[in-house]
Amino acid sequence: MSQDRPKRSDRRRTLVTPEGIALPLVLASRGTRFGALLIDLVIILVLMTVVTIAAIYSGIGLLELVGKEFDKTEGSLKYSLEFLVILYIAVMFLFRHAYFLFFELGPRGATPGKRATGIRVAARHGGRLTTEMVLARNLLRDVEIVLPLVALITAASEGGIYSWVSLLWFGVFALFPFFNRDRLRAGDLVAGTWVVEAPKSKLEVALSTTESAASGTSTATGASYKFGEEELAIYGEYELQTLERVLREDRHEAMVAVHEAICRKIGWNPGTGDERAFLEAYYTQLRARLESGMRMGQRKADKHA
Amino acid sequence: MAVFSLSKEATAEAAIEAAALRSDRFRQDREADWKRLEAIVTRMEKGRLRRIADEDVLALPVLYRTVASSLSVARETSLDAATLSYLESLVQRAWFLVYGPRTTLWSWLGRFFGGEWSRAVRSIWKEMGVALVLMIAGTVIGWQLVLIDPDWYYALVPTDPADPRVPGASAEALKGVMFGNQGQDGLSMFAAYLFSHNAGVAILCFALGFAFGIPPLLLLIHNTAMLGALLWLHDDKGLLIDIIGWLSIHGTTELLAILLSGAAGLHVGRSMAFPGERGVLEAAAAAGQRAAVVMAGVILMLVCAGMLEGLGRQLIDDTTQRLVVGYSILAFWLAYFFLFRRVPVASDAE
Numbered sequence: 001m002s003q004d005r006p007k008r009s010d011r012r013r014t015l016v017t018p019e020g021i022a023l024p025l026v027l028a029s030r031g032t033r034f035g036a037l038l039i040d041l042v043i044i045l046v047l048m049t050v051v052t053i054a055a056i057y058s059g060i061g062l063l064e065l066v067g068k069e070f071d072k073t074e075g076s077l078k079y080s081l082e083f084l085v086i087l088y089i090a091v092m093f094l095f096r097h098a099y100f101l102f103f104e105l106g107p108r109g110a111t112p113g114k115r116a117t118g119i120r121v122a123a124r125h126g127g128r129l130t131t132e133m134v135l136a137r138n139l140l141r142d143v144e145i146v147l148p149l150v151a152l153i154t155a156a157s158e159g160g161i162y163s164w165v166s167l168l169w170f171g172v173f174a175l176f177p178f179f180n181r182d183r184l185r186a187g188d189l190v191a192g193t194w195v196v197e198a199p200k201s202k203l204e205v206a207l208s209t210t211e212s213a214a215s216g217t218s219t220a221t222g223a224s225y226k227f228g229e230e231e232l233a234i235y236g237e238y239e240l241q242t243l244e245r246v247l248r249e250d251r252h253e254a255m256v257a258v259h260e261a262i263c264r265k266i267g268w269n270p271g272t273g274d275e276r277a278f279l280e281a282y283y284t285q286l287r288a289r290l291e292s293g294m295r296m297g298q299r300k301a302d303k304h305a
Numbered sequence: 306m307a308v309f310s311l312s313k314e315a316t317a318e319a320a321i322e323a324a325a326l327r328s329d330r331f332r333q334d335r336e337a338d339w340k341r342l343e344a345i346v347t348r349m350e351k352g353r354l355r356r357i358a359d360e361d362v363l364a365l366p367v368l369y370r371t372v373a374s375s376l377s378v379a380r381e382t383s384l385d386a387a388t389l390s391y392l393e394s395l396v397q398r399a400w401f402l403v404y405g406p407r408t409t410l411w412s413w414l415g416r417f418f419g420g421e422w423s424r425a426v427r428s429i430w431k432e433m434g435v436a437l438v439l440m441i442a443g444t445v446i447g448w449q450l451v452l453i454d455p456d457w458y459y460a461l462v463p464t465d466p467a468d469p470r471v472p473g474a475s476a477e478a479l480k481g482v483m484f485g486n487q488g489q490d491g492l493s494m495f496a497a498y499l500f501s502h503n504a505g506v507a508i509l510c511f512a513l514g515f516a517f518g519i520p521p522l523l524l525l526i527h528n529t530a531m532l533g534a535l536l537w538l539h540d541d542k543g544l545l546i547d548i549i550g551w552l553s554i555h556g557t558t559e560l561l562a563i564l565l566s567g568a569a570g571l572h573v574g575r576s577m578a579f580p581g582e583r584g585v586l587e588a589a590a591a592a593g594q595r596a597a598v599v600m601a602g603v604i605l606m607l608v609c610a611g612m613l614e615g616l617g618r619q620l621i622d623d624t625t626q627r628l629v630v631g632y633s634i635l636a637f638w639l640a641y642f643f644l645f646r647r648v649p650v651a652s653d654a655e
Contacts, residue, residue, distance in 0.1 A: 123404075130594070136597035
């Protein structure tokens with residue numbers, strides 16, 4: 001937990017909405033984005049393969065039809081075959097160039113791969129994500145994916161100074177997200193977009209409104225927990241949040257440990273068996289104290305403050 | 306998790322009324338609004354816009370602002386981390402929808418043809434000039450190279466063995482390529498293939514422009530050098546005007562499209578190299594979005610060029626008619642780009 005915190009905070013950005021509200025954003029990590037890209041590429045390849053097989057079979061079907069029954073309709077066969085080929089070329093073109101556009105212009109701003117990995121496209125400066133932005137960011141995919149791959153294959157199979165130079169050159173575009181703080185790929189840079197973690201929200205139960213928490217009385221043992229001013233004054237908001245997390249995770253060993261730590265700190269004798277009720281009561285009363293301080297304009301960040 | 310049965314919750318109600326924190330009462334008062342916004346947002350994210358009641362769609366911006374103000378208040382009064390993070394992500398989700406890409410395809414196309422495309426093209430006129438000069442230079446270079454040594458032809462024009470168009474070919478052989486192909490099969494397939502191929506080249510040309518503009522310049526010169534070599538070959542046999550007609554019917558559109566994509570790429574590269582007073586990032590984004598509009602148009606032009614090349618050129622078998630078609634289309638494009646100056650409605654500019 002403590003180890004990945006600096007990494008994650010490195011990806012934190014703040015977005016200010018037109019209403020002036022600062023919202024925290026987390027940029028998608030490079031690994032997540034690569035995963036999303038792989039998923040999308042696999043989907044595109046599967047779609048292309050399926051369409052190709054279907055086209056081949058319907059082409060064969062058309063030819064067989066003529067051979068058996070419709071000998072006189074050779075003219076219309078020609079047109080149907082022609083139509084089939086045109087349709088095929090158009091569909092392939094759309095798969096290759098319009099797949100990303102179509103999905104990123106949707107309400108979720110994400111392709112299936114991005115949805116699966118929980119990320120989405122957003123405008124970099126807090127404004128509206130426009131059609132032009134999505135167009136621009138997807139026009140550069142050739143330079144970022146196809147050409148580097150071609151260069152890599154050429155360099156690996158043929159070698160030679162020229163192919164290594166081109167690999168180096170296109171490698172710059174393929175690895176662009178590694179060269180800037182915001183993990184922008186070349187397309188993002190040109191479009192004014194970035195890719196962020198899609199917010200997920202589920203409203204958790206309020207911990208302070210359960211019976212034992214609100215009244216300070218344990219429903220299991222009937223014990224009453226009332227904490228005095230100086231017993232609450234030792235902790236701040238950071239500890240309150242830690243306590244909230246422990247209560248939500250609801251792991252017995254963690255609660256026992258925290259219960260012991262608090263009791264030691266405030267000089268109570270730690271009993272056993274009623275840790276949850278104790279912690280809920282302490283959480284609620286600490287929150288009440290800190291929140292009334294907030295209303296007076298006094299905040300206590302942590303126990304050292 | 307602190308999950309309590311309903312009966313216990315009911316008995317707890319009284320206690321809540323008496324003892325709950327102020328911030329919890331704040332939450333209880335507004336929770337219905339939050340949940341409603343969450344339900345609307347969830348449905349809209351699933352893309353079932355048609356199934357959402359009109360009143361919900363209308364309520365979205367209002368609820369968004371309500372919940373946003375709940376968040377502001379909660380940040381100042383509540384220490385319930387779960388509620389705060391819920392509100393933050395809910396506001397953010399709603400924000401994505403309220404300020405998301407809201408235009409439908411039709412209204413976007415309306416704005417696109419109604420002035421935005423021609424405006425974007427006009428805004429890159431300098432780069433278009435550079436690209437034009439390069440393309441002319443490429444043609445001249447190609448012509449001169451082959452004039453000096455016809456062997457250059459093989460280096461510039463990718464020839465396949467079946468192609469009769471090589472130095473020393475007879476005028477009849479050259480004419481055979483240009484005329485008398487009306488009866489050919491599969492013309493529309495050919496057109497579709499040409500479109501798909503050229504659109505790929507155009508996108509590539511633009512994408513390379515990102516690399517500070519140098520590769521697309523080489524691409525432009527290389528392609529037009531081929532053109533120059535081809536022109537020389539036909540001029541040698543007195544067929545210059547015929548080859549121009551043969552190329553012009555679609556080439557005016559296709560070359561203009563290639564020119565535009567090169568210019569668009571150059572525009573992005575230039576604004577990154579010389580961002581002016583803005584930051585590089587901002588300049589790149591502004592130029593990239595303008596260029597994207599140009600490129601959307603380029604794709605459409607290439608659809609036209611593909612049809613003209615695949616169908617029109619084979620069906621119209623006369624040089625004069627080919628020239629007329631080619632240059633009237635060119636005149637149409639230029640008039641549309643430079644004379645059509647309607648300012649698009651700024652409804653989406655917020």
